[in-house]
Amino acid sequence: MFVDELDRCKPSDVVATLDALRTFLGVDGCVFVVAADQQVLEEALTRALEQATPADAVNPYYSSGSGYLDKVFQYQLSLPPLLVPKVTSFAADLVRGRSGVWAAMDINLVVSILVPSHVRSPRRVKALLNTFALTYRLAQRRAADGLLETDPAMRVEEIAKLVCLRVEFPLFARDLLLDHRLCEYVLALDADPRADLGFHVRDQVKQAARRYAKLDADVDQRLSDLEDPGEGEQGEAKTASVRKHHGQQLVAYLKRTRKVPGPGRDLIFLETSGSVFGLPAVVAETLEQQAQNAELDEVLASIGGLSVEDRPAALALLTQQARDAIGLEEENVAYTVLAVCGDASIPLNGTADTAVETLTPILTNSSHPLLNEVLAGCWRLALASDRPAALEMRTIVLRHSSVRESASVAAMVMRHVGPALAADPDLVQQLVSRHLLGEEEDMADMLADLSSLEAATLMTQVGPLVAKELRALIEQHETWKKAKAQSGAVAADSSTEPRSPDEALQRLEWLLEHWCEEGPEAAHAVAELLLASDSQLCRTIVERNTGRIPMVRETVLARTVLSSAWRRSTDRWPDWLGMLDPRSSIGDMTEEFDKLLEVLWERASKSDDALEPEVVTRAADSFMRLFDSQPPDRYPHITPFVLPSLSRPSTDEEARRAATAARRASAAREWRPVEAHRLRPPSSGSSH
Incomplete structure (x- = not known):
């Protein structure tokens, strides 16, 4: 047996x-x-x-x-171990003369690389030979499928080296996944422990290389570690001794095969970088290496050297790399993808959804702020996708400090009105208000470049907050000016002058003038903003442009115009009322029309400093123009304003005032009889 x-x-x-x-x-x-x-x-x-x-x-x-x-055992026979040359010859003899994999290669060269000097077991030799044959066949198949852009027959030496590392030093072979140049790093540190591996080598790789070079890293899992790790110092010393011995075997093998290249990254993964995306292997590996180190300029230069057709493939490659990366490399590759997305020559249609869903979690979970250099690319990518993650990515951009601090960056973002408002409307209000009323012109220039509807949409959304902050800016400066006038120049010098609203007002007036010529929607939105600030300065701006502002039919703005008109000089009422379209919803503005009539009667019937008849007539004409198409029962009623001023006087002074008012009203035939103006008069039983 x-x-x-x-x-x-x-x-x-x-x-x-x-x-x-x-x-x-x-x-x-x-x-x-x-x-x-x-x-x-x-x-x-x-x-x-x-x-x-x-x-x-x-x-x-x-x-x-x-x-x-x-x-x-009564009989014991000890077989002598094989010498190194004998082991190599034994391995070569096993496959020499065979067909298939072994037929067309230099067997002596392959075997000398495949079988390390410390191997003595024939069984181990056979394991190495069989693993090599399977790996070589698999590489041939991957090449035939187009996944490996190399001829395995031209790289048998590398394949033999890779197989030996995997069989004899499996833990070291596993770390080759971190960086395929780990063999070079270990040899460099073995020759000089203080050797500089270069800034491009990740810390994790440097640490692994130093452990292997110092013989302080396991290269294989020992069964004794799993079954009987030993106890106390004796067990630890034994473990360290075995580890050191295995490490010496690894370094000796790397020195022995230092002239054998690789193994290359494509052989380790049995897939050429970029083959799936149709990119040359050299280009793909260069891009991946540059992306790992966040060499943004170098990546853009590399992609710039590709044809226009190959650039989307490069972006897809980097997106896949970002999905597979971890730690700091994950962020570096993510920033690289965003930098590439900032290149307008690269279409994002086929990659946007995948890139957004890959990068958004990385950016959200990162403890580092988004780089300024990739902000534009991040925004462009977020605009190219309609996935929920894209909305989150837009919010990340809107909340970036550069968008808050730089008007040009904010203008770049706000140029896309709909997506910005959909992401965070409250934040958009704050940003537009901050930069529109600030010291830079970029936001106003951006608004002028929008279409009329887009500008109107944005201005309508941000108008209330802008109006509020504009009013505060004006009031703060006016308060300072009054304090200066009251306290004198000496006291005023001791207080810092708040920022003047003049630049902001000039900017808004420029926008109003621009949109008066380009589009009514935006012009009305700017006018509404100015009037909503409830400031004489802003009403003056609108008054200067009443002849340019397109006819107003929208009820909210029309009511605002009426409310502003009675606060202005009566001789300018025709300009204000001339902005209103008679086809407006007159019935919705009864309160505003009544206020205008009341103010007009008060000003016309004053005994002192009363209006000239011509002024009253023009104001009344502009007023009644709005009722030309209205039925008589919709005419304004002046009785509530006229009767109190015509009641019986109780003193001689009041009688003189009433007589003066009556003479002025009689003389103001130019204002015409009440019936002529279709203002409903007092009832016939009223006293005069």
């Missing part, structure tokens, strides 16, 4: 198996042939065997594992 692999079992299983074999030792014709590593069996027996024989310092043989083996 043949027993194999016994030296692969746990110590307890080794003892149990040998105990079972001893049961049959007295059976005639029963022969056991056990192939195993004697040293492993002895170690297992020494650890796990329970025997009554005490430890014997004089004759240690009787208390060791080898003594137990001698009782079980």
Whole structure:
């Protein structure tokens, strides 16, 4: 009976198996042939065997594992280990003359790279050869499918080196995923522990390279670590010794194969960077490396060298890289994608949704503020997608400090009215108000570049807040001016003059004049903003432009115009009322019309400083023009304002005033009889 692999079992299983074999030792014709590593069996027996024989310092043989083996095995044959050249020759002889993978390659060269000098086991040699054949076949298949842009036959040496690292030093091979140049870094640090690996190498890779170079990193998982890690200092010392020995084997192998290139990144992943996206391998790897280090200018230069057709593929490649990256590299690649999105020559249609959903969580969870250099690209990308994540990305841009501090950056964002308002309307109000009333012209210039409807939409949304802050700005400056006039120049010098509203008012008047010529919607929105500030300065601006402002039909603005008109000089009423379209909803403005009539009568009937008849007539004509198309029952009623002033006087002074008012009213035939103006007169029973 043949027993194999016994030296692969746990110590307890080794003892149990040998105990079972001893049961049959007295059976005639029963022969056991056990192939195993004697040293492993002895170690297992020494650890796990329970025997009554005490430890014997004089004759240690009787208390060791080898003594137990001698009782079980009457014949022991030790096979001599193979010398290094013999191992290599053995490996070459196994595959020499075979067809398939081995037929068209330099077997001696491949085997010398594939089998490291510390390997002595024929089984290990076969494992290395079989793994190489499978890896080579897989590389051929990937190349045939277009995923690997290389001919495996031209890179057999690299494949052999990669296979050896994976089989003999699997933990080191795993770290090659971090950076395929890890072999170079370890050799550089082995030669000079203080060697500078370069700023482009990530800290994680540098730390790994230093551990391997110092022989302080595991290159393989030891079974003893899992089954019996040892106890105390002795166990730790043993572990450190094994680790160091394995590390020496790794460094020795890397030195031995230093002339063998790679293994390259494409062989490690069995996929050429960019092959899925149709990009040349060199270009793809360059872009990925630059993106890892956030070399934004270099990435833009690299993409600029591509054809217009290949640029979207480059963006897709970087987006995929951002999805797979972690830590600092994740942010670096994300910023790179945003920088690329800022290039208007690169269409975003096919990549926008994926990029937005990939980058938004990265930006949201980042503890670092968004770089100013990628702000424009971030906004452009957010505009190109309608996914919910795009709304969140727009909000990130709106909340950026540069948008608040720079009028030009804010104008760049606010140029897209709808998306900005959809993201955060309250924040948009604050930003527009801040920059429109600020010291820079960019926001006003941007508004002038919008279409009339877009400008009207934005101004209507932000108007209330702008009007409020404009009024506060005016009042603050007016208060300072009054204090200065009252206290004198000396006292005024001790207080800082608040910012003057003049620039903001000039900017708003310029916008009003611009839109009066370009579009009624925006002109009305600016006029509404100015009048809503309830300031004489703003009403003066509107009054200067009444002849330019397009006819007003919208009820809210019409009511605002009427409310502003009675606060102005009566001789300017025709200008104010001339802005209103007679087709407006007159019935919705009864309160405002009544106020105008009341003020007009008061000013016309004053005994002192009364209006000239011509002024009253023009005001009345402009007033009644609005009622030309109205039925008689809709005419304004003047009785409530006229009767109180015509009541019987109680004193001689009041009588003289009433007589004067009557003479002025009689003389003001130009104002025409009440019936002529279609103002409903007092009833016939009223006293005069």
